Amino acid sequence: MASPAKTPPTSRLTPAKAEAAEALLSTPRPAGEAAWAQEVRAAAEARLRAMGAPARRDEYWKYVDPAPLLAGAEADVAGGAFDAVDGPAAHVGGAAPALEGVEASTLGAALSADLGWARALFGVLELAGQEKVARPLAALSTARAAHGFALRAVGKAPAPLRIVNAAGFARHLVRVESGAELTLLETGAATNTLFEIDLAPGATLHHIRVQEGARPAAAAQVFARLGEGAALRSFTLAADGALTRNETVADLAGDDASAHIGGAVLAKGATTIDSTVFVTHSGLRGESRQVFKNVVDEGARAVFQGKIFVRPEAQKTDGYQISQSILLSERAEFLAKPELEIYADDVKCSHGSTTGAMDPEALFYLRARGVPEREAVSLLVAAFVDEAVAEIEDEALADLVRARVAAWMAAR
Amino acid sequence: MLNIDNLHVKLEDEGAPILKGLSLDVPAGEVHAVMGPNGSGKSTLSYVLSGRDGYEVTAGSAQMDGEDLLAMEAEERAAHGLFLAFQYPVEIPGVSNMIFLRTALNAQRKARGEPELNAAEFLKLVRAEGQKLRIDADMLKRAVNVGFSGGEKKRNEILQMAVLQPRFCILDETDSGLDVDAMKLVASGVNALRSPDRGFLVITHYQRLLDHIQPDVVHILHDGRIIKTGGPDLALKVENEGYEGLIEAAA
Ligand SMILES: Nc1ncnc2c1ncn2[C@@H]1O[C@H](COP(=O)(O)OP(=O)(O)OP(=O)(O)O)[C@@H](O)[C@H]1O
Ligand SMILES: [Mg+2]
Numbered sequence: 001m002a003s004p005a006k007t008p009p010t011s012r013l014t015p016a017k018a019e020a021a022e023a024l025l026s027t028p029r030p031a032g033e034a035a036w037a038q039e040v041r042a043a044a045e046a047r048l049r050a051m052g053a054p055a056r057r058d059e060y061w062k063y064v065d066p067a068p069l070l071a072g073a074e075a076d077v078a079g080g081a082f083d084a085v086d087g088p089a090a091h092v093g094g095a096a097p098a099l100e101g102v103e104a105s106t107l108g109a110a111l112s113a114d115l116g117w118a119r120a121l122f123g124v125l126e127l128a129g130q131e132k133v134a135r136p137l138a139a140l141s142t143a144r145a146a147h148g149f150a151l152r153a154v155g156k157a158p159a160p161l162r163i164v165n166a167a168g169f170a171r172h173l174v175r176v177e178s179g180a181e182l183t184l185l186e187t188g189a190a191t192n193t194l195f196e197i198d199l200a201p202g203a204t205l206h207h208i209r210v211q212e213g214a215r216p217a218a219a220a221q222v223f224a225r226l227g228e229g230a231a232l233r234s235f236t237l238a239a240d241g242a243l244t245r246n247e248t249v250a251d252l253a254g255d256d257a258s259a260h261i262g263g264a265v266l267a268k269g270a271t272t273i274d275s276t277v278f279v280t281h282s283g284l285r286g287e288s289r290q291v292f293k294n295v296v297d298e299g300a301r302a303v304f305q306g307k308i309f310v311r312p313e314a315q316k317t318d319g320y321q322i323s324q325s326i327l328l329s330e331r332a333e334f335l336a337k338p339e340l341e342i343y344a345d346d347v348k349c350s351h352g353s354t355t356g357a358m359d360p361e362a363l364f365y366l367r368a369r370g371v372p373e374r375e376a377v378s379l380l381v382a383a384f385v386d387e388a389v390a391e392i393e394d395e396a397l398a399d400l401v402r403a404r405v406a407a408w409m410a411a412r
Numbered sequence: 413m414l415n416i417d418n419l420h421v422k423l424e425d426e427g428a429p430i431l432k433g434l435s436l437d438v439p440a441g442e443v444h445a446v447m448g449p450n451g452s453g454k455s456t457l458s459y460v461l462s463g464r465d466g467y468e469v470t471a472g473s474a475q476m477d478g479e480d481l482l483a484m485e486a487e488e489r490a491a492h493g494l495f496l497a498f499q500y501p502v503e504i505p506g507v508s509n510m511i512f513l514r515t516a517l518n519a520q521r522k523a524r525g526e527p528e529l530n531a532a533e534f535l536k537l538v539r540a541e542g543q544k545l546r547i548d549a550d551m552l553k554r555a556v557n558v559g560f561s562g563g564e565k566k567r568n569e570i571l572q573m574a575v576l577q578p579r580f581c582i583l584d585e586t587d588s589g590l591d592v593d594a595m596k597l598v599a600s601g602v603n604a605l606r607s608p609d610r611g612f613l614v615i616t617h618y619q620r621l622l623d624h625i626q627p628d629v630v631h632i633l634h635d636g637r638i639i640k641t642g643g644p645d646l647a648l649k650v651e652n653e654g655y656e657g658l659i660e661a662a663a
Contacts, residue, residue: 360465361502362502362503362504364464364465364486364502365498365501365502365504365556366504366512366515366516367463367485367486367487367490368462368463368464368486368487368489368490368496368498369490369512369513369516369519369520369572369576370487370490370491370516370517370519370520370523370576371487371515371516371519372485372487372519372523373485373487375515375519376487379507379511379515380504380507382506383504383505383506383507384506386506387506
């Protein structure tokens with residue numbers, strides 16, 4: 001594992017990057033935390049100083065200018081997508097939720113106590129995720145985020161748990177114990193959101209996230225480690241917003257782990273939505289899927305950077321990645337950078353990416369049957385996006401996401 | 413019912429005309445067949461009538477019940493009761509046949525100010541029509557035309573026609589790719605719709621379909637124009653002698 005101050009090869013520290021990092025750290029460290037937490041914070045500060053703030057010239061920020069993410073604009077965004085779901089809601093900044101099978105506390109409480117599992121997690125997966133690529137905004141979260149939740153699932157939770165982010169930082173620690181299963185539904189927007197997710201052998205986590213409505217630039221990061229036979233089911237619906245950078249970093253550490261990372265992107269107007277995924281296969285027979293569907297309209301840009309990294313020992317890996325886009329306007333852009341880096345010889349990995357306008361033949365076929373153009377476009381877009389939405393295993397939750405897609409199309 | 417007068421059509425982005433003064437009238441209650449060599453403009457005619465983008469009408473007119481078809485959007489023409497059974501039915505991944513048909517039917521009904529069908533009423537209607545064409549529940553659930561065989565696609569066109577109950581139907585080579593039994597199913601689907609207030613334009617290369625769907629009039633289309641119009645025996649003549657004699661006589 002990299003030492004805290006080691007700089008990954010992809011970032012070169014310039015005076016401007018160093019200065020910007022200093023500015024990000026100008027606010028004080030959260031007060032009153034345990035000594036161990038303060039040590040983790042200090043190490044993250046050093047890490048951030050060593051790599052500097054992200055800049056447009058960094059390879060990892062080739063398609064997206066990170067500047068708005070450093071400005072720290074704040075706004076609360078209502079996140080009502082899952083209001084109809086029966087289950088407790090936890091508002092970042094508020095009290096910890098109560099749900100059977102889940103030990104929950106606020107991040108502040110977890111970092112003030114000597115909670116063994118939280119101590120084994122906080123900053124640890126973020127640090128591990130810095131190995132191949134510099135992720136300064138993640139180090140910033142470890143250095144400064146004061147709000148969020150620490151959730152430990154010890155059984156099969158009887159209902160989904162809703163997390164509603166608020167302006168500023170949102171930092172969540174999630175540990176799902178062996179055989180336990182938890183569904184997290186995430187809405188609202190923070191400037192910098194970060195989940196560290198640790199899945200014990202045989203654990204399952206469903207993480208379904210809806211980012212919608214007008215909102216300032218935001219970075220949302222997920223660092224997940226999957227133990228033997230663990231399953232991560234992650235889905236994100238990202239719609240509009242000034243700039244959204246979603247980074248998902250998953251390590252299939254144990255044998256027979258399975259990670260499905262799905263995303264639907266709906267972008268229109270002065271909007272950039274970036275889905276960046278880095279899946280590492282470390283264990284045997286790991287299975288991973290990345291399925292991203294982008295609908296890009298007038299003036300907007302969608303970006304997909306997806307990587308499958310297979311370590312030499314990860315034989316029998318089955319890795320799949322697809323990113324597709326429909327451009328609804330000539331002034332719409334989709335940029336894709338699919339990458340495979342494979343060091344094992346007995347693996348099955350594939351990736352694909354397509355982009356283009358809506359199929360004019362399909363559109364005419366629908367219209368020739370009497371479906372008005374607007375409705376026909378909505379139907380075709382819904383069908384396109386549904387290949388990603390179908391990654392959500394719970395039909396009722398998938399339907400809630402479909403409803404948000406339909407609402408976006410209707411408002412278009 | 414359908415009145416096409418001196419229609420001239422070219423592709424929007426190309427200079428050469430495809431239809432060069434085509435005139436044709438189909439009164440209500442009649443079935444007219446259109447035959448003609450490959451590339452003579454039959455599908456172009458069907459697309460221009462149904463409102464596909466990419467064509468430019470440089471002269472002439474096309475009316476249905478006295479209304480200017482060419483001024484309407486494709487969906488308006490459909491709501492008006494115009495239906496095209498495509499020569500090459502389109503595949504729509506991710507949209508089930510049921511959703512497709514129900515959306516289409518209710519959009520048309522809405523445009524005409526008629527009440528929409530609820531799920532149960534619709535299901536009953538589609539099941540009944542599907543049964544006649546040997547299209548089972550499984551096929552109805554599948555995505556529109558995706559993975560359908562050539563013949564299944566053609567039967568699916570006729571199912572759509574049966575459910576939508578259009579007043580004027582254009583069938584563009586619905587018989588090609590059909591086996592003998594499927595051809596009979598399709599023909600009986602068409603014949604079931606024949607009525608004094610409906611009209612049909614049946615585009616075909618073969619007399620065989622016309623054995624099952626007896627036309628009132630047969631037109632021969634060549635190089636963008638109707639060069640001959642006659643009775644059902646004209647189709648037999650084409651079957652036996654080909655187009656050459658007819659083209660020479662018209663020249
Ligand atoms: N989109 C297009 N681009 C270029 N040429 C076209 C296009 N559409 C039609 N044409 C040309 O116009 C002519 C008429 O084509 P059309 O498809 O109407 O013929 P058809 O009578 O239906 O032939 P077939 O019996 O083979 O179905 C052909 O020469 C064809 O190549
Ligand atoms: Mg044709």
